[in-house]
Amino acid sequence: MITNFHTHTQRCLHAFGSERDYAETAIKQGVAILGFSDHGPFPDKDYGLRMKYEELPEYIEEIDKLKEEFKGIIKLHKGLEIEYHPQYVDYYKTLLTETGLEYLILGEHMYTLPNGQMKNIFFAEKTTDYIDYANAIEEAFSTGSFAALAHPDIMFINELAWDKNCTKACDIILSAAEKYDIPLEFNANGIRRGKSNYPDGNRYPYPHERFWGELKGSKQKVIIGSDSHVPEQIYDESFQTSEKICRNMNLNVIKTIFQEDV
Numbered sequence: 001m002i003t004n005f006h007t008h009t010q011r012c013l014h015a016f017g018s019e020r021d022y023a024e025t026a027i028k029q030g031v032a033i034l035g036f037s038d039h040g041p042f043p044d045k046d047y048g049l050r051m052k053y054e055e056l057p058e059y060i061e062e063i064d065k066l067k068e069e070f071k072g073i074i075k076l077h078k079g080l081e082i083e084y085h086p087q088y089v090d091y092y093k094t095l096l097t098e099t100g101l102e103y104l105i106l107g108e109h110m111y112t113l114p115n116g117q118m119k120n121i122f123f124a125e126k127t128t129d130y131i132d133y134a135n136a137i138e139e140a141f142s143t144g145s146f147a148a149l150a151h152p153d154i155m156f157i158n159e160l161a162w163d164k165n166c167t168k169a170c171d172i173i174l175s176a177a178e179k180y181d182i183p184l185e186f187n188a189n190g191i192r193r194g195k196s197n198y199p200d201g202n203r204y205p206y207p208h209e210r211f212w213g214e215l216k217g218s219k220q221k222v223i224i225g226s227d228s229h230v231p232e233q234i235y236d237e238s239f240q241t242s243e244k245i246c247r248n249m250n251l252n253v254i255k256t257i258f259q260e261d262v
Contacts, residue, residue: 003255005035006225011051012039015229019062025231033075037105040082060100081107084140092145106146111136124158127165134172141180147257151187153211161199189227191238222251
């Protein structure tokens with residue numbers, strides 16, 4: 001069964017295709033379950049590269065229409081990929097209880113330090129930033145608002161040499177995922193970016209073999225996500241490569257984050 005819960009649309013301003021484009025392409029590719037998880041807006045500030053807050057009702061309404069239209073052909077789920085910041089704890093709960101959204105994926109591109117400063121993991125200056133990132137993820141898990149963690153090892157896109165801080169950050173994330181029973185996403189978009197030379201070798205920016213190697217043969221739930229930014233990426237070669245890597249590493253891959261889908 002082919003499934004994907006990490007799908008973006010043109011609303012986020014850095015992807016292409018409408019909700020309908022993705023649903024129709026998924027059907028052609030033989031996808032059984034497709035989850036929409038466009039970058040979620042915040043009610044009081046536009047952090048960029050995401051839909052506008054006023055677009056959220058239209059986004060939900062459009063997916064509802066497609067759910068009804070394609071009922072019995074493909075199962076569609078309504079979600080968002082969104083960062084965790086402590087000041088929005090009530091907002092996440094509102095999204096899940098009052099808007100009709102079914103799930104939130106934690107996509108911690110930005111994270112908040114205890115002093116309130118906001119940082120972007122794509123621009124880490126030192127590996128201690130990875131620990132701050134990991135601690136923010138653990139705090140997010142504790143709220144109970146997130147169904148999965150997108151690209152948990154995305155920090156390794158930075159060209160910083162592996163050290164004890166990298167190991168500690170990975171340990172924090174993996175321990176928190178186990179404690180709160182949160183699936184970790186093996187992200188195909190990192191495969192799509194191709195391999196480059198890093199201080200620790202020629203590799204994909206993510207998924208990082210050293211991170212995922214800690215999960216070989218474990219019971220930790222892993223879900224493969226396309227992180228599609230064009231419809232054709234829903235189930236493409238990079239997704240299929242991700243499937244092969246996960247099989248070879250004997251990861252505990254699940255197909256859905258919803259019990260009702262099983």
